[in-house]
């Protein structure tokens with residue numbers, strides 16, 4: 609690919625999609641955001657993706673060389689098929705790559721969105737130059753992407769990196785996946801807010817409740833991070849516990865994969881200053897293979913752009929390691 613060519617990267621969400629022209633250096637040149645319209649069904653979404661690609665590429669001097677599409681859900685990467693997606697109930701074994709490609713006459717590659725975000729961070733973000741790392745996305749849920757020697761590890765059925773569903777409690781809260789005691793049920797943005805609401809009757813929750821104007825439903829992880837920043841011990845304690853749970857899972861990953869570099873992304877990455885201490889302590893306490901100097905926990909730097917940039921990378925060369 610020459611220096612003037614570009615790729616279209618798409619981050620497809622259940623509510624919105626973002627479509628961008630991405631340079632061969634991993635920079636976003638222009639972008640559009642539009643409603644996904646998932647409830648209108650598969651055909652309508654595919655057509656909307658194709659017309660958004662045409663709209664963005666129409667602002668560029670030439671045609672894109674390829675399209676990379678990040679999709680939430682389980683992907684058969686080799687076949688370009690979405691096996692299933694929680695955000696798109698009617699998407700069951702749908703050949704997304706082929707169908708979008710037929711509409712555009714361009715090569716199309718699809719990738720799981722968490723994997724795409726990890727690739728984006730590895731290509732031009734916080735893990736640039738790091739061959740092996742795990743990205744942990746702390747949002748509504750807890751997502752993960754595993755990169756080994758510059759390549760995404762997809763596993764035998766494309767389900768690798770489901771870090772949010774590693775158990776951290778015996779029994780415990782029921783998770784969205786149907787199992788009990790998953791990391792996601794304790795350390796996602798939703799989960800920490802739930803913990804605060806469950807304990808809202810405690811005396812030490814008064815400051816947080818005041819900040820939420822006395823309405824527990826208004827408590828979210830952003831409000832809690834704001835309160836923790838003002839030194840409120842209640843919020844500090846809840847983030848501390850979530851950090852410890854994440855740190856234990858990091859130890860598991862470090863011991864399994866010999867990983868020492870972790871990237872924290874997602875909306876709750878803003879609370880990383882309140883998670884980091886206990887996260888590091890737990891990772892170091894439980895993984896004898898790690899030490900203070902070796903363990904790196906960094907905040908993702910690409911924000912919402914990571915998925916688009918990673919998807920664009922997949923469009924350039926799906927099989928090429930990005931640090932070669």
Ligand SMILES: [Zn+2]
Nearest residue numbers: 773783785790
């Ligand atoms: Zn789960």
